[in-house]
Amino acid sequence: MTDQAISSPAAGMATDVAGPAGPKPKRLTASRVGVYAFLIIAALFFLIPLWVMIVTSLKTLPEIRLGNLFNWPSDLTFDPWIKAWTTACTGRDCDGISPGFWNSVKITVPSVILSVFLAALNGYALSFWKYRGSELFFGLLMFGAFVPYQVVIYPLIIAFREIGIFATLPGIIILHSIFGMPILTLLFRNFFGSLPGELFRAARVDGAGFWQIFVMIMLPMSVPITIVAIILQVTGIWNDFLFGVVFAGRPNMPMTVQLNNIVTTTTGIREYNVNMAATILTALVPLAVYFISGKWFVRGIAAGAVKG
């Protein structure tokens, strides 16, 4: 190992008088080994089920029945994936999971845009345009972050029915936007609160108004935090099951609900390979979001943590 420089005093060399010099030699200590071992085990813990899902989705049903859960398929087939996407039965209809995918897109994209925009605006107003009662408003909003969904579902059903948006696409979009508001507003408020107030005052002196400051100065600065907000919302809304099944309405059922229908369909034999393929397909969007933007996510959170 490289600890020669440290052990050499015993050898009594002339240069020893100087003591340690240059880069400190790196040593593999017991605690390091422990940390790595733990990380590897944790990674395996999450990767093994994924591996099983992938190989199972690529096997034919007879091969699955043979057992050998971890083996690479001897008879590689993509049919389960095609079936899951196009012809698997989700209850009565047998169009696969693709309609659910498009429903989820139709729910997620507008919800994310609406909620992130509103939260940015909210956080901006709460940080820079304090009005009478704005602190109280923020406090109430934060309270909303802790309300368990189950408690408010029934009142919300009635309210949405009265307004006429229950079981409609706009209804579920509005619902997701409302429930994203507390945490996203907190995120943006903390971010804007960490910006120097002089920036805002300079813009006021320059004659910019509420919207000009927001659009021309604040939004361009908030790219990292916006990406964090988008990631939070995309994964949150895409993975949502409860609101989708209750509020979306039959024609708009999101992918998670249809996946559930495929997996729990009890007629005929259980097609494990199709179920696995459908599950992976459903998880693909959040996975992709994390892989593409993980770096931004960490950066954005860190920016908020250090300055906020």
Added chain:
Amino acid sequence: MEHSVSIKDLSLNFGHVRVLEHLNLDIDQGEFLVLLGPSGCGKSTLLNCVAGLLDVTGGQIFIDGKNVTWEEPKDRGIGMVFQSYALYPQMSVERNLSFGLRVAGMKKDEIDRRVARASEILQIEPLLQRKPVELSGGQRQRVAIGRALVRDVDVFLFDEPLSNLDAKLRSELRVEIKRLHLRLKNTMIYVTHDQIEAMTLADRIAIMKGGVIQQLDVPSVIYNKPVNLFVAGFIGSPSMNFLHGEFTGGASPKFVSQGVNWDLKGYETLPSTGADKRQATIGIRPEHIAINDEAKSMPVTIDVEIEVVEPMGSDTLGWVRIGGESVTFRVASEIDLQVGQKLTLGFDPARASVFDGNTGERL
């Protein structure tokens, strides 16, 4: 002549905290006024009130004779430069400069003309396409000044524009701001807690403490005839020497303290001061104290022994003890002072200041 900026009876509270109370201040056209005071005395608050960034609690603000108390910042004819520069980080220097003009919907060629003029005055032409992060502190502050410049306003407000810069840059930009003022002849209100900036730049200085203006006058009067103990102690570096004792006013003023009995002939007592004896503090600036031969010709002299010597390069400070209190004096650096050396100090009472022991007001 009409005042450029006129502040009448201005009050400002943050909730229950009273920061400014019934403040009055008139600033002439083209005047360079410096607001000087310790941290937290309300300088920025006053400036923000003039800029319209804070709603006043009471009183009025006039700019060029127009009551602007309720006006938006942009309609007041002011430009402001901030301590932290406050440049828009996503915009190039050019777009930083033109932001206010673009927001106001000005024509493209007029914007270009003004940006070109401002960047010529401030010598930032080569930087126009850079982002603020790519600039040094001094360059950033120049751009911040330029942003006020392009707006062609009558009144410039500076809130400690140089305090984020290092000492060398600060003195460079200080001179540049002075030049700028000579060239533009705008009214400028300049907040600082650096007394050298205040003394060198100001036409008049307003010394503030606790939201109240203590003294408003030209730098030399502030320096030589401070109205109270606070101003006397705040201005000057090294600061003024203070000795506590008893003062007798009238035609032949006297100051008596432990081991000291000075005849202050030549000290001009204020007319309001009576001839009676009272507790008082005498203040003498270190640079107004002469030594040895020169001291012998002074009206007041005293023999002392040097305790500490501080060579500062350009001059030397000597520390002595008079009546149990520490006193410093300043001499040219060529003069060789030794610890333990005995010498005679002297000063001219006409250049001293005497303050009431209770109120701290000048006598």
